[in-house]
Amino acid sequence: MTTQRFVSLHGFFAVAYPSAWTQETDEHGHYLFYNTNGGSGVARIMVLENEFTGENADAKLMEEVYNRHHDFEPQLLVAGVNRFVHYQKVHDVNGTPFSVSYWVTAKQDKVVLITFTIQSSMKEMDVAIAEKREIEQMVASFTFLHDTVHHG
16 A cells, blocks of 8 residues: 655644545544545544543543443554554434444644544445555554644
């Protein structure tokens, strides 16, 4: 897979995503990545405020996410120097089930949430499985570039 590098607004983080994919920023400042060549899912990266404060705010947040989603069999993943809590849920949207994979990491006062959403009926298709692998590689490439960010 060939990739291109994406750097977020204000240079808070960088990630490598598939070159064949399209990147957009939505009206909420979330970063969207998707395959316009017959793709089946959408990846989203959101930068959120960390509700925890203090020296171990990032560790406290990660523990809270892990415990809060215990019913969804969360896993702790290590990618380079980053740790992610990963879990999956199914959400009903207007009567259609969607499978969502979540990866959560934190850096001081910010939380980064990466999601991959796909219609549940499509998740076992070859293209969906390939896209999920590409998203996992994208998550593994995630790098914080500095400690804080000022998102509007």
